[in-house]
Amino acid sequence: MPGSGGSSDTATTGPSVSGDSVKVVFVAVDLDSVKETTGFKTASIGDPEKQVQALEDWVNDNGGLGGRSLDAVFRWYDAETDSPATEEQLCHWVTQDEKAFAVVLTGQYQSNARPCYAQRQTLMLDISMVANDRALYDELAPYLWAPSFPEYDAFVTSYIKALDKEGFFDGRDKVAIVAADSPVNDRTVKNLGVPQLKKLGIDAEVAWVDTTDIGTLYMGLEQGAITFATAGIDRVMFLGGSRLASMFATIAGSKEFDATYAISSYDNPSFFVNNPGTVPSNTMKGMVGIGFHPPQDVADDKMPFPAKGAEQDCLDIFAEVGETFETREAARVALPYCDAVKLLKLGADGVEGPLNAAAWGEVVDKDGVNFQTASGFGNAMGNGTRAAAGGYRVMKFSEDCDCFVYEGDDVPFDTK
Structure with missing residues (x-):
C-alpha cells in the first residue's frame, strides 16, 4: 500500500513517460x-x-x-x-x-x-x-x-548483535553513541538501538549531532567528545552515517578522549586507511563493525x-x-x-x-x-x-596491514 507520498493508481502513466x-x-x-x-x-x-x-x-x-x-x-x-x-x-x-x-x-x-x-x-x-x-x-x-x-532497521539490529558477538561490549555497562540527528535516526536509535542495548545490560549515552551544516556538525561532535570523556566511557559507536566517525575521531584526539570505536560501511572505513595522520595514530586500534559495501570497506587484495x-x-x-x-x-x-x-x-x-x-x-x-x-x-x-543489500561481513582493523579486513562468511541482515 502506498504511503502519504502519492497516488497508488496503476492506470495513470507516470511523469515523462511516453510511448517511446x-x-x-x-x-x-x-x-x-x-x-x-x-x-x-x-x-x-x-x-x-x-x-x-x-x-x-x-x-x-x-x-x-x-x-x-x-x-x-x-x-x-x-x-x-x-x-x-x-x-x-x-x-x-x-x-x-x-x-x-x-x-x-x-x-x-x-x-x-x-x-x-x-x-x-x-x-x-x-x-x-x-x-x-x-x-x-x-x-x-x-x-x-x-x-x-x-534497510536501516535490519542494519542496526545486526550491527549491535555483531558487536556483542565480537566482544565489543565486554566488561562495560555503558556505551557512547554518536548519532546523526534526523527523523529516521532518531526513531531507530530510540526505539530499536537503545532498547536492544538495554537487553544486553548496557546503557547508552547518545550525542545527537545536527548535520545540517559544518558548523552545527562540529559543535555537536565536540560536545559529544567532552561528555563521553567526562563520563569515562571508552566504547563509541556511530549511527546515521554523515561522515561522523572520521570527524569525531579528529575532534576527540584534540580533547584527549581515547576510546575504541565501532564502525560500519556508513562511516567510510577507507577514509581512515587513505588518510593516515588525519586522526590520532591509535584511533583504529581495535576497530570492529560490519561491512556491506566493499568499495568503501576493504582493499582489493583482501577481496579480489x-x-x-x-x-x-x-x-x-x-x-x-x-x-x-x-x-x-x-x-x-x-x-x-x-x-x-x-x-x-x-x-x-x-x-x-x-x-x-x-x-x-x-x-x-x-x-x-x-x-x-x-x-x-x-x-x-x-x-x-525495498532495500537490496541482503547481508554483511564482520569487519575489523588489522594492524598487520594497516587496513580493514573481512572475517567469516556473509551473514544475512536480521529483518525481525
Whole structure:
C-alpha cells in the first residue's frame, strides 16, 4: 500500500513517460572537487557522466525499459553547498523543470529531500549512503527504493548483535553513541538501538549531532567528545552515517578522549586507511563493525577485484565506453549507478500496462528476488522489502596491514 507520498493508481502513466521513452535524472556529487577542497585522499570515481551514458546505451541496446528507450539526464550537485534549501531546489528542478519519471540520488542527506520527490510522484532509486528505515519506505511508498544498501532497521539490529558477538561490549555497562540527528535516526536509535542495548545490560549515552551544516556538525561532535570523556566511557559507536566517525575521531584526539570505536560501511572505513595522520595514530586500534559495501570497506587484495557475477557484469558495461577502474574503491559510485539502472529495467520490463511508480513497484516486489546488487552481499529485494543489500561481513582493523579486513562468511541482515 502506498504511503502519504502519492497516488497508488496503476492506470495513470507516470511523469515523462511516453510511448517511446522514459526520462530519468542521474545526480552526481563532485567528489574530486570535495577532495581538492579538503585535501583528503580518496580514489577518483572517474567520469560519472560517461558512466551514465554507458548505462543508457546498455539499456537501449537491450530492449529499453519495457520497450521504451531510456532518456538519461545527468546533473552535478555541489556537496559543499548542501543544505535543506539546495536539496529542495534540486528536487524542484528534477520534478518541475525536467518532470522526470525517476531520479537516481547520490549525496542527498537532508531529511526534506525524499518527501519532496514522493510528493511529486517521482520514483527514487536512492544510492546515497544514507539511513532509510522501514517506516520511511512505508511512508513514501511506492516511490523510495535502495538498490545497493540495506534497510536501516535490519542494519542496526545486526550491527549491535555483531558487536556483542565480537566482544565489543565486554566488561562495560555503558556505551557512547554518536548519532546523526534526523527523523529516521532518531526513531531507530530510540526505539530499536537503545532498547536492544538495554537487553544486553548496557546503557547508552547518545550525542545527537545536527548535520545540517559544518558548523552545527562540529559543535555537536565536540560536545559529544567532552561528555563521553567526562563520563569515562571508552566504547563509541556511530549511527546515521554523515561522515561522523572520521570527524569525531579528529575532534576527540584534540580533547584527549581515547576510546575504541565501532564502525560500519556508513562511516567510510577507507577514509581512515587513505588518510593516515588525519586522526590520532591509535584511533583504529581495535576497530570492529560490519561491512556491506566493499568499495568503501576493504582493499582489493583482501577481496579480489573484480568479483564474478553482478560486479563483473556492471564493469563490462562501463568498459564498453572506455571507463575502467584500477580499484574497487574507484567504482564506489559507478557500481551503485549500475544497480539503480538494472533495478529500473527489471521493474519496467515487467509492467504490462501504463508505466508509473506503483505499477513498477508491484513488479519489483514480485520479481525482486531475482535482483543482485553489484555493490555488496546477498539480496533482500522483493516481498515487501525495498532495500537490496541482503547481508554483511564482520569487519575489523588489522594492524598487520594497516587496513580493514573481512572475517567469516556473509551473514544475512536480521529483518525481525
